[in-house]
Amino acid sequence: MTSQLARDQRESKQGRSTESQGEFQEIKAKLDARRLLAELSQSHGVIPDKYEVTKAKDGSDRIKAGTRNLNVSDFLTKELNMPWKDAAKTLRDSYARQRGREPEQEAKREPRRQLWGEFQEQRRTRAQQQRTAQWDEQRTRERERRDAIKKEFYAKRSKAQSDRSMKPAERKAAVSVARMERLAKEAALRERVKIEREQLKTEQRKPAREQYRDFLTEKAQAGDEQALAELRRMRPEPTDKDKATDAQVKPAERQADQDRAPLHRAPAITYQVARNGDVTYQRDGRDMLRDAGRSVHMLQQDAQTIETGLRLAQQKFGSKLALSGPQDFQEKAARIAAEAGLKVEFSDQRLNKIMQERRAQLDAEKAREAEARKLAQDFAKQREQEKAKAKEPAAPAGPQKAQEQPAPAIESKAPNTEQGRYTGEVEAVDAQHVYQRRGQDVIRHDRKHFNEAPQPGDQVQVTYRQGKATVKNQGREIDNDHSHGL
Numbered sequence: 001m002t003s004q005l006a007r008d009q010r011e012s013k014q015g016r017s018t019e020s021q022g023e024f025q026e027i028k029a030k031l032d033a034r035r036l037l038a039e040l041s042q043s044h045g046v047i048p049d050k051y052e053v054t055k056a057k058d059g060s061d062r063i064k065a066g067t068r069n070l071n072v073s074d075f076l077t078k079e080l081n082m083p084w085k086d087a088a089k090t091l092r093d094s095y096a097r098q099r100g101r102e103p104e105q106e107a108k109r110e111p112r113r114q115l116w117g118e119f120q121e122q123r124r125t126r127a128q129q130q131r132t133a134q135w136d137e138q139r140t141r142e143r144e145r146r147d148a149i150k151k152e153f154y155a156k157r158s159k160a161q162s163d164r165s166m167k168p169a170e171r172k173a174a175v176s177v178a179r180m181e182r183l184a185k186e187a188a189l190r191e192r193v194k195i196e197r198e199q200l201k202t203e204q205r206k207p208a209r210e211q212y213r214d215f216l217t218e219k220a221q222a223g224d225e226q227a228l229a230e231l232r233r234m235r236p237e238p239t240d241k242d243k244a245t246d247a248q249v250k251p252a253e254r255q256a257d258q259d260r261a262p263l264h265r266a267p268a269i270t271y272q273v274a275r276n277g278d279v280t281y282q283r284d285g286r287d288m289l290r291d292a293g294r295s296v297h298m299l300q301q302d303a304q305t306i307e308t309g310l311r312l313a314q315q316k317f318g319s320k321l322a323l324s325g326p327q328d329f330q331e332k333a334a335r336i337a338a339e340a341g342l343k344v345e346f347s348d349q350r351l352n353k354i355m356q357e358r359r360a361q362l363d364a365e366k367a368r369e370a371e372a373r374k375l376a377q378d379f380a381k382q383r384e385q386e387k388a389k390a391k392e393p394a395a396p397a398g399p400q401k402a403q404e405q406p407a408p409a410i411e412s413k414a415p416n417t418e419q420g421r422y423t424g425e426v427e428a429v430d431a432q433h434v435y436q437r438r439g440q441d442v443i444r445h446d447r448k449h450f451n452e453a454p455q456p457g458d459q460v461q462v463t464y465r466q467g468k469a470t471v472k473n474q475g476r477e478i479d480n481d482h483s484h485g486l
Contacts, residue, residue, distance in 0.1 A: 023092075024073060024088070024091065027072070027073075027091050027092070027095045028060055028071050028072055028073055029058065029059070029060045030060070030095070030098075031061065031072050031091065031094060031095050031098065032061065032098055033053045033061035033062070033063050033072055033075075034048070034053050034061075035094065035098055036072055036075075036090075036094050037051060037053070037063070038113070038116075039094055039097075040080075040090075041116060041208075042116065042234075043090075044080065044209075045207055045208055045209030045212075046080070047208045048120075049120065051063050051064060051065060052064040054069060056069070056071070063075045063079070065078075065079045072091060073087065073091060076090060076091070114226075115216065115219075115226065115227060115230055116212070119211075119212050119215045119216075122215065123208075123211070131204055134200060134203075134204070135200070138196060138197065138200055142189075142193050145189055146186070146189065149182055149185045149186055149189065150182070152182070152185075153178055153179065153181070153182040156174075156175075156178035156181075157175050157178055157179075160174035160175050160178065161175065209234075212234075213231065213234060213275055214275065216228075216230055216231040216234075217231060217273055217274070217275045220273040220277070220279075221271075221272065221273040228273065228277060228279070231273070231275075231276070231277035232277035232293045234277075269281050269282065269283055269288075269308075270282045270283075277293060278290055278291065278292050278293070279291040280299075281308075283304075283305075286300065287299045287300075288300045288305045288308070289305065289308060289309050289312065291312065291316070296309050296312050296313045296316070298325070298329070301329055301332070303332075303336055306329075306332065306333050306336050307336050307340045307342075310333060310336065310337055310340070310342055310344065311340075311342065314342060314344055319343055319344050319345055320344070320345050320346075320347065321344055321345070321346055321347070322346070322347040322348070323346060323347075323348065323351060330348070330351055331351070331354055333351075334346065334351040334352075334354040334355040334358070335354060335355065335358045337355050338355045338356075338358035338359040338362065339358065339362065365440060368411075368440070372410075372427055372437065372442065375410060375427060375428050376427050376428060376456045376457065379427075379428045379429065379456045380456050380457070383455065383456070410427070410428060410435050410442060410444075411442065412433075412435055412441075412442040412443065412444035413441055413442065413443055413444065414443075414444055415443050415444070415445060415462070415464060416464060417464045417467050417469070418464065418465075418466060418467070419464060419465060419466075420463075420464045421461065421462070421463045421464070422436060422438050422443050422445075422461070422462045422463075423438070423459075423460075423461040423462075424436045424437045424438040424439075424443075424459070424460070425437050425457060425458070425459055425460075426454045426455065426456050426457060426458045426459075426460055427442055427456060428456055429447075429453055429454065429455075429456065431447070432446070432447055433445060433446060433447060434446075434447060434449075434450060434453070434454060434460075436460060436462070443462075445462055445469070449462065449469040449471055450471055450473075451471075452473070454473050458473055459473075460472065460473045
């Protein structure tokens with residue numbers, strides 16, 4: 001107590017010394033106490049409705065705290081026990097905002113004021129109803145559990161008393177045991193109820209700041225992005241460094257606004273909002289991503305999750321991203337960024353190189369596929385021309401066998417003729433080979449394995465066993481085992 005008085009006297013003296021300069025005399029005379037209380041409600045959990053604002057004879061505001069009418073300076077140091085250094089800064093900042101606030105700054109603060117007002121209104125209208133409902137629910141659960149214990153005891157007692165296979169002494173002992181079990185269960189229930197009631201009392205005595213956080217969490221869970229932004233604003237700075245093993249994406253450069261897209265919405269994705277403002281996204285009931293405000297954590301590392309996480313990070317932080325976590329995750333993410341066509345840049349140049357190399361591979365594959373499609377189209381056009389010629393009247397010299405046109409050179413691979421199976425679409429046919437698309441490769445089969453030449457676009461399956469081939473074409477099986485060895 002002595003030390004507290006000494007501190008008050010010391011800080012009061014320090015305050016008077018500072019106030020002698022005139023700055024704080026002006027602040028005490030002109031600062032709007034209601035404005036100060038509203039700001040303290042968000043920074044220190046003060047409940048404005050608890051205090052009445054009056055006017056002193058000199059026209060300055062006074063805040064009534066119990067039996068005391070305190071000026072704004074004394075309210076901070078005596079009612080809130082705030083050190084003078086912190087109180088002075090609070091007074092300066094509040095007065096500066098009061099004097100110099102601009103329309104756009106006022107508009108920017110509007111959601112916070114609106115949310116706080118909505119919270120206060122809800123507390124007034126719903127608080128008592130909610131407390132009554134919680135106690136009613138608690139008593140109902142207690143009664144149900146007591147009734148269940150009684151019901152179990154009565155059933156055991158009835159069974160023992162009606163069991164004529166037991167001797168009277170045994171029936172009496174069985175009832176006694178059932179009664180003792182009932183007593184033990186009722187004692188355990190009483191202890192449990194005591195704990196539950198204390199927890200409920202603690203919950204109902206929760207400070208206004210914690211109730212406000214719960215209010216914001218509920219609204220954010222329902223999709224209110226202003227509530228989520230406010231929830232994150234209230235979150236204390238992290239004290240632990242992110243683990244190096246966490247797979248996550250952060251902005252490569254400091255961001256002025258980290259909540260460009262507070263909630264990511266996509267089909268089949270649900271989310272849960274935590275009380276600290278973290279948003280955990282789920283797919284099929286499994287946690288996949290966590291938006292922690294300043295970073296996006298990958299809780300799964302499949303390709304779909306990584307792509308979704310990168311897109312979310314790009315929405316939040318822009319195109320410059322920093323990856324952390326295991327090296328294999330970072331490299332996989334760089335390749336997926338290329339495959340998804342994301343226009344991003346990583347802070348690690350090694351990852352940028354991996355992304356660029358993967359893009360080059362994809363471009364080359366697209367070029368090969370385009371070339372193969374063009375060849376198929378050319379062969380299809382050639383077939384149509386041959387069919388058109390076949391319908392023309394025959395020349396007097398008699399029918400002539402159509403000569404096959406030499407095919408352009410096609411990049412292809414030879415099959416494994418000892419043991420292999422190849423299924424895919426026919427790309428082209430020439431005098432020596434049938435060219436079949438299989439994934440990213442083109443397989444070259446000898447024409448002698450085909451009794452009938454397939455058409456480009458046909459789906460065929462060629463199976464090799466010890467140098468012999470079996471061909472299936474559009475449901476027709478052509479077995480060449482007896483005729484064509486290699």
